Amino acid sequence: xxxxxxxxxxxxxxxxxxxxxxxxxxxxxxxxxxxxxxxxxxxxxxxxxxxxxxxxxxxxxxxxxxxxxxxxxxxxxxxxxxxxxxxxxxxxxxxxxxxxxxxxxxxxxxxxxxxxxxxxxxxxxxxxxxxxxxxxxxxxxxxxxxxxxxxxx
Amino acid sequence: xxxxxxxxxxxxxxxxxxxxxxxxxxxxxxxxxxxxxxxxxxxxxxxxxxxxxxxxxxxxxxxxxxxxxxxxxxxxxxxxxxxxxxxxxxxxxxxxxxxxxxxxxxxxxxxxxxxxxxxxxxxxxxxxxxxxxxxxxxxxxxxxxxxxxxxxxxxxxxxxxxxxxxxx
Numbered sequence: 001x002x003x004x005x006x007x008x009x010x011x012x013x014x015x016x017x018x019x020x021x022x023x024x025x026x027x028x029x030x031x032x033x034x035x036x037x038x039x040x041x042x043x044x045x046x047x048x049x050x051x052x053x054x055x056x057x058x059x060x061x062x063x064x065x066x067x068x069x070x071x072x073x074x075x076x077x078x079x080x081x082x083x084x085x086x087x088x089x090x091x092x093x094x095x096x097x098x099x100x101x102x103x104x105x106x107x108x109x110x111x112x113x114x115x116x117x118x119x120x121x122x123x124x125x126x127x128x129x130x131x132x133x134x135x136x137x138x139x140x141x142x143x144x145x146x147x148x149x150x151x152x153x
Numbered sequence: 154x155x156x157x158x159x160x161x162x163x164x165x166x167x168x169x170x171x172x173x174x175x176x177x178x179x180x181x182x183x184x185x186x187x188x189x190x191x192x193x194x195x196x197x198x199x200x201x202x203x204x205x206x207x208x209x210x211x212x213x214x215x216x217x218x219x220x221x222x223x224x225x226x227x228x229x230x231x232x233x234x235x236x237x238x239x240x241x242x243x244x245x246x247x248x249x250x251x252x253x254x255x256x257x258x259x260x261x262x263x264x265x266x267x268x269x270x271x272x273x274x275x276x277x278x279x280x281x282x283x284x285x286x287x288x289x290x291x292x293x294x295x296x297x298x299x300x301x302x303x304x305x306x307x308x309x310x311x312x313x314x315x316x317x318x319x320x321x
Contacts, residue, residue: 033189033197041203042279044213044303052201056189061181068177076159076166077173084174100216101304103279136170141158150158 011138014131015069018082021128022066025108029059032110039106043092061085069135072144079135086129093122203282211288214300216308219273223314229262229270231291233283234306244275244306245315250287263296271298275305 029036037055040046046054061081068078089107096103097117105115107125115121141147160166189196214222222228230247232239239249250258266272272291276284281304288301302308310316 030188031195033195037197037201038280044279048203049200051203052197053199055201056197056199057182057185060185060188061178064177064181064184065174068173074173074177076170077175077177080167080170080174081177099213099303100308101279102307103304136166137163139159144158147158 008138008140008142011134011140012072012142012144015072015075015079015135015139015144018128018132018135019066019068019070019078022062022082023070024066026059026062026066028108029055029106029110030063033059035110036106039104039110042101042103042106043096044101045092045095072141072146073149075139075141075144075146076136079132079139082132083129083136086125086132090122090125090129093117093125097122211285211292211299211301214271214273214302216302216305216312219300219302219305219309220312220314222271222273227269227271229265229272231262231272231274231287232306233274233276233281233287238277240318242310242316242318244309245317247275251283259291259294259296262291263294266296266298271300272296273300273302273305275302275309277304277306279304 033055036059037051040051040055041048062085065078065081065085068074069082093105097119101117103117105117105121107115107121109115141150160169189199219228223230230244232243232247232249233251234243234249235251236249239247239251243249248258248262250262262272274284274288274291276282276287284301284303284305288299291299
Protein backbone atom coordinates (compact mmCIF):
# COMPACT_ATOMS: atom_id res chain seq x y z
CA UNK A 1 0.00 0.00 0.00
CA UNK A 2 2.08 2.85 -1.27
CA UNK A 3 0.14 6.02 -0.64
CA UNK A 4 2.08 8.83 -2.18
CA UNK A 5 1.43 12.12 -3.94
CA UNK A 6 -1.09 14.46 -2.40
CA UNK A 7 -1.96 12.18 0.52
CA UNK A 8 1.70 11.86 1.45
CA UNK A 9 1.88 15.64 1.65
CA UNK A 10 -1.52 16.35 3.18
CA UNK A 11 -1.58 13.75 5.98
CA UNK A 12 1.22 15.45 7.98
CA UNK A 13 -0.49 18.82 7.52
CA UNK A 14 -3.70 17.30 8.91
CA UNK A 15 -1.65 15.84 11.74
CA UNK A 16 -0.28 19.23 12.71
CA UNK A 17 -3.68 20.92 12.43
CA UNK A 18 -5.44 18.33 14.60
CA UNK A 19 -2.53 18.38 17.06
CA UNK A 20 -2.79 22.13 17.53
CA UNK A 21 -6.59 21.98 17.83
CA UNK A 22 -6.45 19.31 20.52
CA UNK A 23 -3.71 21.02 22.49
CA UNK A 24 -5.60 24.30 22.43
CA UNK A 25 -8.94 22.72 23.33
CA UNK A 26 -7.36 20.71 26.14
CA UNK A 27 -5.57 23.69 27.68
CA UNK A 28 -8.74 25.81 27.61
CA UNK A 29 -10.61 23.10 29.50
CA UNK A 30 -7.82 22.44 31.99
CA UNK A 31 -8.00 26.12 32.89
CA UNK A 32 -11.64 25.78 34.00
CA UNK A 33 -12.59 22.23 35.02
CA UNK A 34 -15.79 23.22 36.81
CA UNK A 35 -17.00 25.13 33.73
CA UNK A 36 -16.23 22.10 31.60
CA UNK A 37 -18.05 19.83 34.06
CA UNK A 38 -21.11 22.08 33.73
CA UNK A 39 -20.85 21.88 29.93
CA UNK A 40 -20.68 18.08 30.15
CA UNK A 41 -23.69 18.00 32.47
CA UNK A 42 -25.66 20.16 30.05
CA UNK A 43 -25.23 17.52 27.35
CA UNK A 44 -27.37 15.22 29.52
CA UNK A 45 -25.80 12.08 28.21
CA UNK A 46 -23.73 10.98 31.17
CA UNK A 47 -24.66 9.60 34.57
CA UNK A 48 -23.91 12.11 37.33
CA UNK A 49 -21.01 10.10 38.78
CA UNK A 50 -19.13 10.20 35.46
CA UNK A 51 -19.18 13.96 34.94
CA UNK A 52 -16.38 15.14 37.24
CA UNK A 53 -13.95 12.31 36.44
CA UNK A 54 -14.44 13.01 32.74
CA UNK A 55 -14.12 16.77 33.24
CA UNK A 56 -10.79 16.18 34.98
CA UNK A 57 -9.31 13.60 32.63
CA UNK A 58 -10.66 14.34 29.14
CA UNK A 59 -8.78 17.65 28.71
CA UNK A 60 -5.49 15.95 29.58
CA UNK A 61 -6.17 13.11 27.19
CA UNK A 62 -6.83 15.77 24.54
CA UNK A 63 -3.55 17.48 25.38
CA UNK A 64 -1.55 14.25 25.29
CA UNK A 65 -3.14 13.24 21.97
CA UNK A 66 -2.57 16.76 20.64
CA UNK A 67 1.11 16.73 21.63
CA UNK A 68 1.49 13.26 20.16
CA UNK A 69 0.18 14.48 16.82
CA UNK A 70 1.96 17.82 16.85
CA UNK A 71 5.36 16.34 17.57
CA UNK A 72 4.77 13.07 15.78
CA UNK A 73 5.42 10.78 18.73
CA UNK A 74 3.27 7.66 18.58
CA UNK A 75 1.44 9.36 15.78
CA UNK A 76 -0.87 6.45 15.03
CA UNK A 77 -1.97 6.34 18.66
CA UNK A 78 -2.65 10.08 18.67
CA UNK A 79 -4.63 9.66 15.46
CA UNK A 80 -6.74 6.85 16.89
CA UNK A 81 -7.48 8.80 20.08
CA UNK A 82 -8.35 11.94 18.08
CA UNK A 83 -10.59 9.98 15.69
CA UNK A 84 -12.40 8.28 18.55
CA UNK A 85 -12.95 11.54 20.40
CA UNK A 86 -14.22 13.35 17.32
CA UNK A 87 -16.61 10.48 16.60
CA UNK A 88 -17.94 10.72 20.16
CA UNK A 89 -18.23 14.52 19.91
CA UNK A 90 -20.18 14.26 16.65
CA UNK A 91 -22.57 11.74 18.19
CA UNK A 92 -23.09 13.83 21.35
CA UNK A 93 -23.69 17.01 19.37
CA UNK A 94 -26.05 15.23 16.96
CA UNK A 95 -28.15 13.72 19.73
CA UNK A 96 -28.59 17.07 21.44
CA UNK A 97 -29.37 18.93 18.23
CA UNK A 98 -32.08 16.39 17.47
CA UNK A 99 -33.38 16.82 21.03
CA UNK A 100 -33.44 20.57 20.41
CA UNK A 101 -31.34 21.52 23.42
CA UNK A 102 -29.87 25.01 23.36
CA UNK A 103 -26.51 24.33 24.99
CA UNK A 104 -23.00 25.58 24.52
CA UNK A 105 -20.55 23.34 22.71
CA UNK A 106 -17.89 23.31 25.43
CA UNK A 107 -15.45 22.53 22.62
CA UNK A 108 -12.94 25.34 22.96
CA UNK A 109 -14.49 27.53 25.62
CA UNK A 110 -16.22 26.48 28.80
CA UNK A 111 -18.35 29.63 29.08
CA UNK A 112 -22.00 28.60 28.96
CA UNK A 113 -22.95 31.52 26.71
CA UNK A 114 -20.18 30.80 24.21
CA UNK A 115 -20.65 28.99 20.90
CA UNK A 116 -24.06 27.33 21.03
CA UNK A 117 -24.19 24.03 19.16
CA UNK A 118 -25.44 24.01 15.57
CA UNK A 119 -25.26 21.60 12.66
CA UNK A 120 -22.24 23.62 11.52
CA UNK A 121 -20.46 22.47 14.69
CA UNK A 122 -21.24 18.89 13.68
CA UNK A 123 -19.96 19.53 10.15
CA UNK A 124 -16.76 21.05 11.54
CA UNK A 125 -16.18 18.06 13.80
CA UNK A 126 -16.88 15.67 10.92
CA UNK A 127 -14.20 17.48 8.93
CA UNK A 128 -11.77 17.13 11.84
CA UNK A 129 -12.76 13.46 12.16
CA UNK A 130 -11.87 12.92 8.50
CA UNK A 131 -8.52 14.60 9.01
CA UNK A 132 -7.75 12.49 12.10
CA UNK A 133 -8.74 9.26 10.32
CA UNK A 134 -6.53 10.16 7.36
CA UNK A 135 -3.60 10.51 9.76
CA UNK A 136 -4.17 6.96 11.00
CA UNK A 137 -4.33 5.53 7.50
CA UNK A 138 -1.93 7.67 5.48
CA UNK A 139 0.60 9.52 7.63
CA UNK A 140 4.13 8.39 6.83
CA UNK A 141 5.93 10.11 9.68
CA UNK A 142 7.14 13.17 7.79
CA UNK A 143 8.40 15.80 10.24
CA UNK A 144 7.70 13.36 13.08
CA UNK A 145 9.85 12.66 16.11
CA UNK A 146 8.87 9.00 15.65
CA UNK A 147 11.48 9.02 12.90
CA UNK A 148 14.26 10.02 15.28
CA UNK A 149 13.15 7.49 17.89
CA UNK A 150 12.93 4.84 15.21
CA UNK A 151 16.51 5.53 14.06
CA UNK A 152 17.84 5.20 17.61
CA UNK A 153 16.26 1.78 17.93
CA UNK B 154 11.30 11.17 0.04
CA UNK B 155 10.99 9.85 3.56
CA UNK B 156 11.17 6.14 4.21
CA UNK B 157 8.08 4.31 5.44
CA UNK B 158 8.04 4.44 9.19
CA UNK B 159 4.67 2.92 10.03
CA UNK B 160 3.04 -0.35 8.99
CA UNK B 161 1.64 -0.15 5.49
CA UNK B 162 -1.49 -2.24 5.88
CA UNK B 163 -4.54 -0.55 7.34
CA UNK B 164 -5.23 -3.30 9.87
CA UNK B 165 -1.68 -3.17 11.25
CA UNK B 166 -1.82 0.63 11.46
CA UNK B 167 -5.11 0.50 13.35
CA UNK B 168 -3.84 -2.20 15.69
CA UNK B 169 -0.68 -0.26 16.51
CA UNK B 170 -2.73 2.94 16.82
CA UNK B 171 -5.13 1.35 19.32
CA UNK B 172 -2.29 0.10 21.52
CA UNK B 173 -0.51 3.42 21.44
CA UNK B 174 -3.83 5.20 21.99
CA UNK B 175 -4.53 3.18 25.13
CA UNK B 176 -1.13 4.15 26.53
CA UNK B 177 -1.64 7.79 25.59
CA UNK B 178 -5.02 7.77 27.39
CA UNK B 179 -3.39 6.23 30.46
CA UNK B 180 -0.73 8.93 30.40
CA UNK B 181 -3.45 11.58 30.11
CA UNK B 182 -5.35 10.15 33.09
CA UNK B 183 -2.19 10.02 35.24
CA UNK B 184 -1.29 13.61 34.36
CA UNK B 185 -4.87 14.71 35.03
CA UNK B 186 -4.97 13.04 38.43
CA UNK B 187 -1.60 14.50 39.40
CA UNK B 188 -2.39 17.99 38.24
CA UNK B 189 -5.85 18.02 39.79
CA UNK B 190 -4.27 16.98 43.06
CA UNK B 191 -1.61 19.67 43.15
CA UNK B 192 -3.24 22.62 41.43
CA UNK B 193 -3.68 25.58 43.71
CA UNK B 194 -6.98 26.86 42.36
CA UNK B 195 -9.77 25.42 40.28
CA UNK B 196 -9.47 21.75 41.16
CA UNK B 197 -12.74 19.85 41.41
CA UNK B 198 -13.60 16.72 43.41
CA UNK B 199 -13.72 13.40 41.57
CA UNK B 200 -17.22 12.78 42.86
CA UNK B 201 -19.43 15.74 42.02
CA UNK B 202 -22.98 16.50 43.11
CA UNK B 203 -25.00 16.57 39.91
CA UNK B 204 -28.80 16.35 40.16
CA UNK B 205 -29.13 13.66 37.53
CA UNK B 206 -28.38 13.23 33.90
CA UNK B 207 -30.82 11.65 31.52
CA UNK B 208 -28.87 8.43 31.23
CA UNK B 209 -29.93 7.58 34.73
CA UNK B 210 -33.35 6.67 35.95
CA UNK B 211 -35.68 9.39 34.63
CA UNK B 212 -36.89 9.03 31.08
CA UNK B 213 -36.85 12.03 28.81
CA UNK B 214 -39.58 12.93 26.39
CA UNK B 215 -38.96 14.79 23.15
CA UNK B 216 -40.71 18.04 22.37
CA UNK B 217 -42.53 16.41 19.47
CA UNK B 218 -43.88 13.55 21.56
CA UNK B 219 -44.83 15.90 24.38
CA UNK B 220 -46.75 18.05 21.90
CA UNK B 221 -48.62 15.13 20.37
CA UNK B 222 -49.59 13.87 23.83
CA UNK B 223 -50.63 17.37 24.80
CA UNK B 224 -52.95 17.44 21.80
CA UNK B 225 -54.41 14.09 22.85
CA UNK B 226 -55.03 15.56 26.29
CA UNK B 227 -53.10 12.81 28.07
CA UNK B 228 -50.48 14.98 29.72
CA UNK B 229 -50.03 16.76 33.01
CA UNK B 230 -47.26 19.31 32.71
CA UNK B 231 -45.52 20.16 35.96
CA UNK B 232 -43.50 23.36 36.08
CA UNK B 233 -40.52 23.08 38.42
CA UNK B 234 -39.58 26.76 38.33
CA UNK B 235 -40.19 29.34 41.02
CA UNK B 236 -43.73 30.79 41.38
CA UNK B 237 -42.80 34.17 39.94
CA UNK B 238 -41.43 32.70 36.70
CA UNK B 239 -44.51 30.48 36.56
CA UNK B 240 -46.85 33.45 36.86
CA UNK B 241 -45.04 35.27 34.11
CA UNK B 242 -45.75 32.42 31.73
CA UNK B 243 -46.00 28.65 31.57
CA UNK B 244 -47.17 25.78 29.41
CA UNK B 245 -50.94 25.84 29.11
CA UNK B 246 -52.56 23.87 31.90
CA UNK B 247 -49.31 23.26 33.75
CA UNK B 248 -49.14 22.96 37.52
CA UNK B 249 -46.45 24.71 39.47
CA UNK B 250 -44.52 22.65 41.98
CA UNK B 251 -41.55 24.85 42.90
CA UNK B 252 -38.55 23.45 44.78
CA UNK B 253 -39.28 22.74 48.41
CA UNK B 254 -43.02 22.46 47.97
CA UNK B 255 -44.25 19.14 49.21
CA UNK B 256 -47.40 17.40 50.29
CA UNK B 257 -50.82 17.74 48.76
CA UNK B 258 -49.89 18.39 45.15
CA UNK B 259 -47.84 15.19 45.05
CA UNK B 260 -50.90 13.15 46.00
CA UNK B 261 -53.04 14.88 43.40
CA UNK B 262 -50.40 14.35 40.75
CA UNK B 263 -50.12 10.68 41.68
CA UNK B 264 -53.87 10.17 41.39
CA UNK B 265 -53.94 11.82 37.96
CA UNK B 266 -50.93 9.80 36.81
CA UNK B 267 -52.54 6.58 38.01
CA UNK B 268 -55.59 7.54 36.00
CA UNK B 269 -53.44 7.48 32.87
CA UNK B 270 -51.93 10.93 32.44
CA UNK B 271 -48.26 11.22 31.55
CA UNK B 272 -46.56 13.59 33.97
CA UNK B 273 -44.05 15.80 32.14
CA UNK B 274 -41.77 17.91 34.28
CA UNK B 275 -40.07 20.93 32.78
CA UNK B 276 -37.79 23.77 33.69
CA UNK B 277 -36.02 26.54 31.80
CA UNK B 278 -32.52 26.08 30.39
CA UNK B 279 -30.64 22.87 29.79
CA UNK B 280 -28.58 23.48 32.93
CA UNK B 281 -31.62 23.88 35.20
CA UNK B 282 -31.44 21.13 37.83
CA UNK B 283 -34.97 21.67 39.17
CA UNK B 284 -36.78 19.62 36.52
CA UNK B 285 -34.79 16.42 36.98
CA UNK B 286 -34.77 16.87 40.76
CA UNK B 287 -38.55 17.25 40.90
CA UNK B 288 -39.04 14.32 38.53
CA UNK B 289 -36.98 12.14 40.81
CA UNK B 290 -38.95 13.26 43.87
CA UNK B 291 -42.23 12.53 42.10
CA UNK B 292 -40.96 9.11 41.14
CA UNK B 293 -39.92 8.42 44.73
CA UNK B 294 -43.42 9.43 45.86
CA UNK B 295 -44.86 6.71 43.70
CA UNK B 296 -45.97 8.74 40.68
CA UNK B 297 -45.89 6.45 37.65
CA UNK B 298 -44.74 7.49 34.16
CA UNK B 299 -42.80 10.62 35.04
CA UNK B 300 -40.92 12.16 32.14
CA UNK B 301 -38.63 15.14 31.85
CA UNK B 302 -38.48 17.50 28.91
CA UNK B 303 -35.03 19.05 28.90
CA UNK B 304 -34.97 22.83 28.49
CA UNK B 305 -38.74 22.45 28.22
CA UNK B 306 -40.01 25.97 28.71
CA UNK B 307 -37.71 27.51 26.12
CA UNK B 308 -38.36 24.72 23.60
CA UNK B 309 -42.13 24.87 24.06
CA UNK B 310 -42.28 28.65 23.74
CA UNK B 311 -39.96 28.71 20.74
CA UNK B 312 -42.12 26.14 18.97
CA UNK B 313 -45.11 28.45 19.42
CA UNK B 314 -47.16 25.91 21.38
CA UNK B 315 -49.90 27.12 23.76
CA UNK B 316 -48.78 29.00 26.84
CA UNK B 317 -50.62 31.03 29.41
CA UNK B 318 -49.50 33.84 31.65
CA UNK B 319 -52.00 33.88 34.52
CA UNK B 320 -51.93 31.95 37.75
CA UNK B 321 -53.43 28.51 37.98
